Amino acid sequence: MCGIVGYVGRSQASQRPLEVVLSGLGRLEYRGYDSAGVAVVCPDGLVTAKRAGKLTNLLDDLAEHPLAPGSAAIGHTRWATHGGPTDGNAHPHRVGGLAVIHNGIIENFATLKAELLADGAEFLSDTDTEVVAHLLARAYEGDLTEAMRAVVARLDGAFTLLAVHEDAPGRVVGARRNSPLVVGLGEGENFLGSDVAAFIASTKEALELGQDQIVTITADSVDVIGFDGEPATATAYTVDWDATAAVKGGFASFMDKEIHDQPKAVADTLLGRTDPRGALVLDELRIPEAALRSIDKIIVIACGTAAYSGHVAKYAIEHWCRIPVEVELAHEFRYRDPIVGPRTLVVAISQSGETMDTLMAVRHAREQGASVLAICNTHGSTIPRESDAVLYTHAGPEVAVASTKAFLAQVAACYLLGLYLAQLRGTKFPDELREILEDLHALPDKIQRVLDDEEAVRHVAQKMADEESFLFLGRHVGYPVALEGALKLKEIAYIHAEGFAAGELKHGPIALVDEGQPVFVIVPSPRGRDQLHAKVVSNIQEVRARGARTLVIAEDGDEAVVPYADVVFRVPQTPSLLAPLVAVVPLQIFACALATAKGLDVDQPRNLAKSVTVE
Ligand code: F6R
Numbered sequence: 001m002c003g004i005v006g007y008v009g010r011s012q013a014s015q016r017p018l019e020v021v022l023s024g025l026g027r028l029e030y031r032g033y034d035s036a037g038v039a040v041v042c043p044d045g046l047v048t049a050k051r052a053g054k055l056t057n058l059l060d061d062l063a064e065h066p067l068a069p070g071s072a073a074i075g076h077t078r079w080a081t082h083g084g085p086t087d088g089n090a091h092p093h094r095v096g097g098l099a100v101i102h103n104g105i106i107e108n109f110a111t112l113k114a115e116l117l118a119d120g121a122e123f124l125s126d127t128d129t130e131v132v133a134h135l136l137a138r139a140y141e142g143d144l145t146e147a148m149r150a151v152v153a154r155l156d157g158a159f160t161l162l163a164v165h166e167d168a169p170g171r172v173v174g175a176r177r178n179s180p181l182v183v184g185l186g187e188g189e190n191f192l193g194s195d196v197a198a199f200i201a202s203t204k205e206a207l208e209l210g211q212d213q214i215v216t217i218t219a220d221s222v223d224v225i226g227f228d229g230e231p232a233t234a235t236a237y238t239v240d241w242d243a244t245a246a247v248k249g250g251f252a253s254f255m256d257k258e259i260h261d262q263p264k265a266v267a268d269t270l271l272g273r274t275d276p277r278g279a280l281v282l283d284e285l286r287i288p289e290a291a292l293r294s295i296d297k298i299i300v301i302a303c304g305t306a307a308y309s310g311h312v313a314k315y316a317i318e319h320w321c322r323i324p325v326e327v328e329l330a331h332e333f334r335y336r337d338p339i340v341g342p343r344t345l346v347v348a349i350s351q352s353g354e355t356m357d358t359l360m361a362v363r364h365a366r367e368q369g370a371s372v373l374a375i376c377n378t379h380g381s382t383i384p385r386e387s388d389a390v391l392y393t394h395a396g397p398e399v400a401v402a403s404t405k406a407f408l409a410q411v412a413a414c415y416l417l418g419l420y421l422a423q424l425r426g427t428k429f430p431d432e433l434r435e436i437l438e439d440l441h442a443l444p445d446k447i448q449r450v451l452d453d454e455e456a457v458r459h460v461a462q463k464m465a466d467e468e469s470f471l472f473l474g475r476h477v478g479y480p481v482a483l484e485g486a487l488k489l490k491e492i493a494y495i496h497a498e499g500f501a502a503g504e505l506k507h508g509p510i511a512l513v514d515e516g517q518p519v520f521v522i523v524p525s526p527r528g529r530d531q532l533h534a535k536v537v538s539n540i541q542e543v544r545a546r547g548a549r550t551l552v553i554a555e556d557g558d559e560a561v562v563p564y565a566d567v568v569f570r571v572p573q574t575p576s577l578l579a580p581l582v583a584v585v586p587l588q589i590f591a592c593a594l595a596t597a598k599g600l601d602v603d604q605p606r607n608l609a610k611s612v613t614v615e
Pocket of ligand 1: 303304305306307349350351352353354355358401402403404487491610611612
């Protein structure tokens with residue numbers, strides 16, 4: 001959702017503030033937005049520009065009407081919530097010499113707006129943000145930080161705010177509650193961003209701000225206080241990826257690149273997790289071993305693709321550890337009065353670490369006395385910070401809105417967690433664990449082999465660009481793979497797609513199957529799971545008998561599927577529980593190729609945002 005960048009340098013009149021902010025907004029485009037704007041503090045006062053639509057609209061406008069050089073700038077990409085995506089609703093919002101940008105939702109904006117209107121304020125937009133601009137302008141008495149402190153005390157909801165004032169050149173003030181904001185530390189210049197991508201081209205040194213903090217940056221200083229005005233500390237860290245990780249690198253889209261990053265994403269997530277004796281060590285898990293030994297239930301909370309990785313985890317963890325695992329959509333968890341206690345381990349899975357639904361569920365779980373372990377891809381984000389422990393995935397930055405490499409890394413991290421718990425609780429012998437770990441370490445090469453065969457998948461996808469509906473069937477771990485395959489197609493190709501547990505077919509969904517209906521079937525390995533395999537082969541026959549065109553994902557050497565498949569996509573032989581890491585890859589390639597063939601923007605699908613920071 002909204003992208004935020006702030007910059008301050010030493011020069012009073014330079015183009016660098018605007019350049020930094022615009023390039024930062026470019027790197028934040030992936031978050032999803034529908035308008036963009038900037039404000040620059042210049043020696044002659046504040047100047048702003050904002051445009052509905054893509055960043056290029058703003059850039060064209062700036063080329064025609066250049067802004068004067070200045071000392072500081074703020075920039076914003078907006079994902080509309082209050083008021084449509086128009087020039088007027090785009091940020092920054094100005095009141096006199098003050099400008100403000102905002103991510104999140106001010107929940108009490110209607111009351112505040114009524115009060116401001118009664119006091120004679122004139123509103124130029126439909127946004128909740130403009131309320132903050134008026135409040136700040138009224139509170140400002142020469143100290144922007146103090147004004148921010150007074151205003152945040154009146155706001156309910158989730159927000160990151162950045163403000164500049166023409167009377168305070170060389171200064172940007174930010175505030176955050178339930179919404180991300182990080183500081184970038186430079187030499188004679190400092191930065192603010194909704195994530196480190198905002199300033200990664202200039203610095204890798206960052207500060208993670210805590211909840212309810214206000215930060216004031218100048219060229220040479222960074223001051224952090226709490227909403228209560230007391231000095232506060234922020235945690236310093238060094239970003240472990242560079243700007244090249246966030247460029248397409250010769251691929252047609254970020255999604256395409258990220259699909260191809262997957263062997264490395266999985267390998268990096270598995271890297272360095274064993275000691276010289278081959279035992280698993282998860283250093284980041286700050287929950288005492290005794291507590292992990294005593295847990296009697298695991299609840300996975302997550303949304304969308306991350307929740308599907310949790311579905312895969314359920315099969316693996318229950319099998320390896322004999323602990324019951326529930327998987328719950330984070331936004332449902334909170335409202336159903338879940339039964340959790342001190343012996344419940346809640347596992348929150350989130351690529352961004354900022355998904356508000358998941359964050360709220362984490363808070364709820366901790367309030368109920370559960371320990372929360374976050375599986376997360378974004379260092380310093382809110383969910384790991386508010387959890388008891390964290391297991392970082394090392395997929396690198398994921399830019400495309402549709403998750404691919406983060407999903408594989410989440411699944412790999414879940415396997416590590418399951419194996420670690422099995423080791424700790426003695427539910428698997430050390431040699432069994434070593435064997436599974438070896439199988440897991442073989443996965444990056446197997447994923448690469450699926451990628452090497454991508455042309456066959458692309459070819460079929462391109463020919464099916466006019467289809468209106470797809471069904472996806474799977475059993476056991478193939479079921480979450482079916483759900484994920486359907487989600488990819490929905491979100492980037494805008495095609496109706498549904499994933500089902502294959503056994504559920506005859507309980508209703510088979511009525512959808514008609515002549516020509518394309519049906520993907522994820523077939524489990526026949527090796528050692530012949531009953532499961534036979535059941536899925538029967539399911540293929542059932543839909544084929546009713547006219548379906550069957551697209552089958554089956555492992556090398558599985559000839560039993562051939563008579564019933566219109567198309568077979570092959571994946572390398574893999575133990576059943578680990579198979580999602582290869583089986584989902586052809587489905588990702590298929591969705592990406594089909595959406596591209598339809599001429600769609602696969603990286604930024606309509607209506608979607610990368611980081612869903614509102615509930
Ligand atoms: C789908 C997708 C979403 C996310 C979901 C959770 O491709 O990306 O379904 O998985 O919004 O996001 P995170 O993992 O950031 O919490």
